[in-house]
Amino acid sequence: MAEIGIIFKKSRLVMLDDVCDKNKRLVDSIEAEKDIICKNKPEICPKCFSTDIKGVEVMGSYEGTLFWECDDCDSAILRFEESRTEEYLQLAKGLWTNPQDWGYVPPSEFN
Numbered sequence: 507m508a509e510i511g512i513i514f515k516k517s518r519l520v521m522l523d524d525v526c527d528k529n530k531r532l533v534d535s536i537e538a539e540k541d542i543i544c545k546n547k548p549e550i551c552p553k554c555f556s557t558d559i560k561g562v563e564v565m566g567s568y569e570g571t572l573f574w575e576c577d578d579c580d581s582a583i584l585r586f587e588e589s590r591t592e593e594y595l596q597l598a599k600g601l602w603t604n605p606q607d608w609g610y611v612p613p614s615e616f617n
């Protein structure tokens with residue numbers, strides 16, 4: 507995963523586009539181990555044992571950390587079970603596909 511988004515404190519705020527491929531199930535594009543769920547921030551990365559773990563927030567999705575990410579090997583660790591994570595990601599997808607819903611006015615409509 508590339509380093510995109512706003513980095514603040516120990517977490518990263520991203521757009522759905524930065525982390526997900528909309529052509530597949532959103533949670534699958536995170537590429538996390540589906541059987542590892544850490545409600546609280548993991549002490550170490552299950553793959554490379556790094557302690558450099560960050561929370562990732564997705565705009566328009568769950569308010570707060572949606573999943574964790576290792577700063578060293580970029581692997582993701584789920585915070586919620588797979589189906590919940592997918593539901594939260596879908597919220598962000600709705601927001602992205604319906605810009606009218608959040609008051610966006612295209613510049614061409616200004617006079």
Ligand SMILES: [Zn+2]
Binds near residue numbers: 551556581
């Ligand atoms: Zn790692």
